[in-house]
Amino acid sequence: MLRATVVDHTLANHAAEDEPKGTGDELVQLLTPHGERVSNRLFDPWIADVSPEQLLGLYEDLVVVRRIDTEATALQRQGELGLWPPLLGQEAAQVGSARSLRSDDFVFSSYRENAVAYCRGVELVDLVRVWRGTASSGWNPYDVGMATPAVIIGAQTLHATGYAIGCAKDGVDSVAVAYFGDGATSQGDTNEAMVFAASFHAPVIFFCQNNQWAISEPVTLQSGLPLAARAPGFGIPSLRVDGNDVLAVMAAMRCALDRARTGGGPTFIEAVTYRMGPHTTSDDPSRYADPAEREKWAAKDPIARMEAYLEGLGLLTDEAKASVASTADDIARRFRAGCLSLQDPAPLTVFDNVYSTPHSGLERQKSQYAAYLAGFEGGA
Amino acid sequence: MTTKEFRLPDLGEGLTESELVAWHVAVGDLVSLNQTIAEVESAKAVVQLPSPFAGVVTRLVGEPGATMAVGTVIATFEVEEDAAPPAARNPVLVGYGAPVERTDRPQRRVRSSAGISPAEPVSPVEPVLSAEPVSSVERPRSTPPVRRLAHDLGVELDTLSGSGEDGVITREDVQAAASAVPLPQGGGETRIPISGVRKRTAEAMVSSAFTAPHVTEFLTIDVTPTTELVATLKADREFRDHRLTMLTVVAKAVCIAIARTPSLNSRWDEPNRQIVQFGHVNLGIAVATPRGLLVPNIPGAEALSLAELADAVTQLADTARAGTTTPAQLSGGTFTISNVGVFGVDAGTPIINPGEAAILATGAIRRMPWEYRGGIALREVMTLSLSFDHRLVDGEQGSRFLTDVGGILAEPGLVLAMV
Numbered sequence: 001m002l003r004a005t006v007v008d009h010t011l012a013n014h015a016a017e018d019e020p021k022g023t024g025d026e027l028v029q030l031l032t033p034h035g036e037r038v039s040n041r042l043f044d045p046w047i048a049d050v051s052p053e054q055l056l057g058l059y060e061d062l063v064v065v066r067r068i069d070t071e072a073t074a075l076q077r078q079g080e081l082g083l084w085p086p087l088l089g090q091e092a093a094q095v096g097s098a099r100s101l102r103s104d105d106f107v108f109s110s111y112r113e114n115a116v117a118y119c120r121g122v123e124l125v126d127l128v129r130v131w132r133g134t135a136s137s138g139w140n141p142y143d144v145g146m147a148t149p150a151v152i153i154g155a156q157t158l159h160a161t162g163y164a165i166g167c168a169k170d171g172v173d174s175v176a177v178a179y180f181g182d183g184a185t186s187q188g189d190t191n192e193a194m195v196f197a198a199s200f201h202a203p204v205i206f207f208c209q210n211n212q213w214a215i216s217e218p219v220t221l222q223s224g225l226p227l228a229a230r231a232p233g234f235g236i237p238s239l240r241v242d243g244n245d246v247l248a249v250m251a252a253m254r255c256a257l258d259r260a261r262t263g264g265g266p267t268f269i270e271a272v273t274y275r276m277g278p279h280t281t282s283d284d285p286s287r288y289a290d291p292a293e294r295e296k297w298a299a300k301d302p303i304a305r306m307e308a309y310l311e312g313l314g315l316l317t318d319e320a321k322a323s324v325a326s327t328a329d330d331i332a333r334r335f336r337a338g339c340l341s342l343q344d345p346a347p348l349t350v351f352d353n354v355y356s357t358p359h360s361g362l363e364r365q366k367s368q369y370a371a372y373l374a375g376f377e378g379g380a
Numbered sequence: 381m382t383t384k385e386f387r388l389p390d391l392g393e394g395l396t397e398s399e400l401v402a403w404h405v406a407v408g409d410l411v412s413l414n415q416t417i418a419e420v421e422s423a424k425a426v427v428q429l430p431s432p433f434a435g436v437v438t439r440l441v442g443e444p445g446a447t448m449a450v451g452t453v454i455a456t457f458e459v460e461e462d463a464a465p466p467a468a469r470n471p472v473l474v475g476y477g478a479p480v481e482r483t484d485r486p487q488r489r490v491r492s493s494a495g496i497s498p499a500e501p502v503s504p505v506e507p508v509l510s511a512e513p514v515s516s517v518e519r520p521r522s523t524p525p526v527r528r529l530a531h532d533l534g535v536e537l538d539t540l541s542g543s544g545e546d547g548v549i550t551r552e553d554v555q556a557a558a559s560a561v562p563l564p565q566g567g568g569e570t571r572i573p574i575s576g577v578r579k580r581t582a583e584a585m586v587s588s589a590f591t592a593p594h595v596t597e598f599l600t601i602d603v604t605p606t607t608e609l610v611a612t613l614k615a616d617r618e619f620r621d622h623r624l625t626m627l628t629v630v631a632k633a634v635c636i637a638i639a640r641t642p643s644l645n646s647r648w649d650e651p652n653r654q655i656v657q658f659g660h661v662n663l664g665i666a667v668a669t670p671r672g673l674l675v676p677n678i679p680g681a682e683a684l685s686l687a688e689l690a691d692a693v694t695q696l697a698d699t700a701r702a703g704t705t706t707p708a709q710l711s712g713g714t715f716t717i718s719n720v721g722v723f724g725v726d727a728g729t730p731i732i733n734p735g736e737a738a739i740l741a742t743g744a745i746r747r748m749p750w751e752y753r754g755g756i757a758l759r760e761v762m763t764l765s766l767s768f769d770h771r772l773v774d775g776e777q778g779s780r781f782l783t784d785v786g787g788i789l790a791e792p793g794l795v796l797a798m799v
Contacts, residue, residue, distance in 0.1 A: 071414070074430040078430060079389025079432075080389075082393065286425075
């Protein structure tokens, strides 16, 4: 399971000093698709402290983020959002990793990490400002320790690496996390970021959600090897984890975080999952995806296995389930109301926040545009 | 209870329409929020439409298979008052499903011009090439690439009215204006039905130009001896009643040259895969008439004397200008002469009359400095332009024919050596 065979600082040393190294290709899995807990001597310790309440909390997160996602998809179909990139199927990869972070860690994500944003504490309405077209950005990154999403594929890996180098120079043990997809691993930015991260020993985690599709391009066209196998070539140890297993993702993330905080440098995590929906609401996966494959992945659903696991433990009663569902519905209601309340901004606000200091050229444009708008009868 | 409309959204970033695949609900059904009510197919995807309201379906617009424009109402609902969204919102977002008809969109208010009081209406911009410059201070809106195009094509945007959304000038507007620019300013444009001679000319020219591979050769010659001959003959009693001109001599020269190079007097018979070699010269003369260009011909021109040829040309032209040319006179030509010189031009690349092998254009006769007897003299110079169908005539035959005609005009006495 450990790819870091060519570097000294292996994850094995962090996982358990005396464990043999894995063969490399198998997935770290702590929960089977049927919800059975599989023991793993390397990674069990990383989640040994997770309490029943925390397990239930993870379950609620999974249900809530799926509910938010389906509500946003519906809002797009109803004309309330211009576009939405669904995360259906990737809930565990996002929740398990995001819930492992400290508040002083910093996330640099792509546009699909809405569950990560939810876990970081981003306000519901802030998730859709950009997709509704009422704002150029969603939230203040410093309020939640998460940058607003990068739409440029892989660009955020460089941001994360730079931030992590800064953390190291500042002498703090905060960690930067770059979230990206399988397609981004073929981007130059991502490869440059990994070179820099390895060279500067930066406390950054490259968290790759391999959802099997770069829009319509299957991951097999990008790499004949598991994506995790690429990282050791950069001098970055890697892990391959069942991305639909929230506990395995959490264990892997905690392991990598600890490594980064203690001077171990970067880690690459490939969370193997599946994009159950379209790339975005403008996409039609039935044109390229095999329904049989989707069925196969539906049987590995992250929520279903957590539900089965918690029911087996006797933690998830019908009452608790109903309560979680009710919470999710309530959040969805608030989410919808917040979305519908977003009004178009005043036209002149387009000039706001372009520069942090006064800018004469922009002021001139603003006054010209104001005069133009004032030229309409009855005002703008 | 209040009635709510559901307008077809732009489901995929810039779509203008979608096809209704199926309704999943019926009028009278009680539906919940986000319950699938329909399946639609856009250019990008087949998607399910979730109901934006909880309530009773009161109307469903369109049958499965119907193409619906983005922004049109596809369903209405009766909903409880408090089920309404917190704030009404006008659809102006990208992808929000801006209505095509724009009836519910905030109406774009007419923009008042700078320096004009807001109450003063701005005169609407007239259509393309209006009679007078439009007095509007503000030109209609356009996008930068279109302004660039207008600049490149020399089109004044102030003279256009946009046909695009909200009156925006489109590329098509600019291109249409550019193609109309050569028309005289102030005259507007008139549209003339294509019929009659114009139509037949067009058809004949298109047919010829796109079936016969044209080759055009030019020969410029000193025709002073011929003009002198014409003057001499005109003074002769025998030609007193005949209108002898340079064209008469050209016609005669053509007949003589055809006898020496018969392939210039032939026809390509495509259906029969044959070349028809004519045994006579039905000499067509292009005549500009009030009705348009006509090419009546002189049957058996090769057998006519110079005086008879002069009479035939005169009669042919008079008949054509009088508009009494019969269809028979217009058909059966085997070779054509076009005297473009009467329009004051020197040469051209004439298009062959369909069914013939060649056409000769004679240019204007000009007094020009010319080599004459080892020195430079002012001579009467003319250019001959010969177009021939390369399927029938090669450069060798065409050139021989042209130099024969030119040779006769340059030295009429050479005829003695040709016949």
